[in-house]
Amino acid sequence: MDTIRLHTNKLPAIRIWLILGFFSLGCLSGFAQTTPKVTSNVDSTSIKIGEQIQYKIQVETDTTAQVMFPDGQTFAPMEVVEASPVDSIIIEDKLNLIKKYALTKFDSGTYNIPVQTVLINKIPYLLDSLKVKVANVAVDTTKQKMYDIKPLVEVEKNYSGWWKYIFYAFLALTIIGGLLYWFVFREKPLTREEKEALLPPYERAILELKKLDESKFLIQSEYKAYYSQLTNIVRSYLEEDVHITALESTTDELIGKLEMLKDAGNLDLDGETIVQFKKVLETADLVKFARSTPENAVIENDRKLIENIVVKTKEALPEPTEEELLQNEEYLEELARKKQKRKLIITAVASLLVLGITISAFGWYYGFGYVKDTIVGHPTKELAEREWIRSEYGFPPVSIETPKVLKRIKTELPAEAHNLISSNQIFGYGSMMSNFYITASSTTYKKGVEFDGQKAIDATIKSMEQQGAKNIILKDEEISTPTNKKGLKVYGSMQIDTPGNNGSHNAEYVLLNFTEGGGFQQVLIVYNEGDTYAGQIVERIINSIDFKTGS
Structure with a gap:
């Protein structure tokens, strides 16, 4: 009984130890499942210059773990050619991660791949250093002759991008040329005043007389202005077509010049016309200087007399000789040359102005020394x-x-x-x-x-x-x-x-x-x-x- 009693007393203790043992095994099993396993290897430890080796890191850990692999040039002196994406496989409750790196070296010698660090849940795991031998490429000098280094060969300058400079230069020249054409060389439409100024003296005098008829001088009783313009029209005509100084001459001086031309046979004008013209000029002098007010009938008659004088003077002028026509042609050519010269001067001044503004702008932005060296060369x-x-x-x-x-x-x-x-x-x-x-x-x-x-x-x-x-x-x-x-x-x-x-x-x-x-x-x-x-x-x-x- 004692012996039996002894066994019955020990039975609960044995059960407790068995339970503790199973619990301990379970804890150890659980701990083993959560402990990461990190390994590395290379596919070769001996390569030739320029060849590549595959460096592989394998991590076995829990599926919820955060893993960080080496990044950047941590493999120096070996050079990383390529780092492949992480390959992941889940087996039951474990996560298997594989990361591959392609490494190379272009100098012969023996090199150590340094210790690499893998972070798992921010805890570092160190990998062993590996030794790699990089061998020279063997050259059989009995078959392959050795030669001296070839001398440098001069090559033509690389003109890549030259078209940009040509395009910008062409664009700038086009803009400048367009501005010069528009403002200088373009035949601009003539204004009404310019067209009238180009008319022959006779036609221009007749046109100005008609415009005087349409004026408001008489309606506003501006007799002085009316007679001043009336006599200036005929005086300007005589000065241009008869070639006498009529605008600055007094009435007596002007009539005297006409009579001298008539007597010399250079102006086939009858005496009655000259007398009528003198009367109109005297009336105009009275209006302008004595503030006389002529009657409307006198004004209308004077207007007709002036037009009649212009017409008869035109008819009295002799036909121009060939020499006069030639002189007139030379005169027109000289005018054309002066006009062309004026355009060239304007073009030169405009070009210098644009150039000056451009240089000043670049000088302000880049510095005048830099602009000078760019233009002149340094x-x-x-x-x-x-x-x-x-x-x-x-x-x-x-x-x-x-x-x-x-x-x-x-x-x-x-x-x-x-x-x-x-x-x-x-x-x-x-x-x-x-x-x-x-x-x-x-x-x-x-x-x-x-x-x-x-x-x-x-x-x-x-x-x-x-x-x-x-x-x-x-x-x-x-x-x-x-x-x-x-x-x-x-x-x-x-x-x-x-x-x-x-x-x-x-x-x-x-x-x-x-x-x-x-x-x-x-x-x-x-x-x-x-x-x-x-x-x-x-x-x-x-x-x-x-x-x-x-x-």
């Missing part, structure tokens, strides 16, 4: 605004963007340098005497040689002095390229002797020094002092410097 401005070229120079290469391709410069190393330097390559454009001079060089040293950067800089300064530089002022500061490559910038001013005479000009220089990829790279820029365009070029070149080296 060598460094043309360099700054042309299409730039990016290229790599030397080995280890320095990548740089310049307005002109740098050409290889052949140099002979001093005898003492042969024991120190393994290779030295220099590329340049221009010369120390030109408006803009730039060189890019890359130097490697033999094994065991202790590199001294200051001595290398001193050697470059000495080379500048040998090319005509003097009074060189040295300043230096540390610089960093946009890709975070550190270097030393030596800069300042100097004077450069001009060959052929004793003169010199002031210049500025910038000497950039880097030690990248096991080599020593220098970029030297020399330009005229105060040249703002050259300053812009220097700044752009400095910001473009980069180095592509293995790590």
Whole structure:
């Protein structure tokens, strides 16, 4: 019984432990389901230059988890060519995520893909670093001969977009031409006054007499104005057709001139007509100066007499000779030439005015110095605004963007340098005497040689002095390229002797020094002092410097 009693007392305890055991297994099972699993692998650890490898990250986690994969250039020094979209699969209550990256490298060597981080519910999970070997492409020199680097080939300038400038120029010339045609060269419709002024003297006199009949001078009792205009009509006609000074002559002087022409046989006018004309002029003098008021019958008679005098004078004039007609034709031609000359003067003045306004507007907006350099031309401005070229120079290469391709410069190393330097390559454009001079060089040293950067800089300064530089002022500061490559910038001013005479000009220089990829790279820029365009070029070149080296 005791023994049985003992078992019956232990039975509840065993049940409790069994229940706790099952509960613990359930908790462990639940914990295992919610713990993420992150793995990575590559399809190959050895590739050739330019080939791609597939880097795959696989995450197994709960369906409600938030997962963030690596983004951007976190695989450096390997380069990300493509990142595929996340591929997701749900199996029961688990979420399986797969993210693939295509990686490559264009420099030979052994590279480590750095540790990558995957965030799951903001908790970081680190992946192991992987080593990848990038091999050179083997070249069989027994079958493939080796050749020297081909020289640079001059190509024609790229004129892409030229049609825009032609279009704008054509549009501006069209507008200016249209304005000149409309306001200067166009045969404008003549006004009524202009048409009347072109009529022959006789027809114009008859027309003016008719217009005088339609006036309101007599209705408003303006006799003085009426007679003044009446006599001016006939006087103007006589002055134009008979060629005598009639407008400024007194009555007696005018009648005397007509009688002299009649007696000389140059005007076949009867004496009665001259007498009647004298009476009308005397009446007009009384009205204008003595304020006399003529009767209506006298006014009507004087009006008829004036028209009769004009008609008879026209009939009395001899027919023009051939010489007179020729002189008249020459006179008309001279008038036409004067008119054409006037149009040309107006055109020239208008063109200069438009040009002046245009230049002033551009000068106000861009600055008069810039406009002057655009019109006249400026060598460094043309360099700054042309299409730039990016290229790599030397080995280890320095990548740089310049307005002109740098050409290889052949140099002979001093005898003492042969024991120190393994290779030295220099590329340049221009010369120390030109408006803009730039060189890019890359130097490697033999094994065991202790590199001294200051001595290398001193050697470059000495080379500048040998090319005509003097009074060189040295300043230096540390610089960093946009890709975070550190270097030393030596800069300042100097004077450069001009060959052929004793003169010199002031210049500025910038000497950039880097030690990248096991080599020593220098970029030297020399330009005229105060040249703002050259300053812009220097700044752009400095910001473009980069180095592509293995790590």
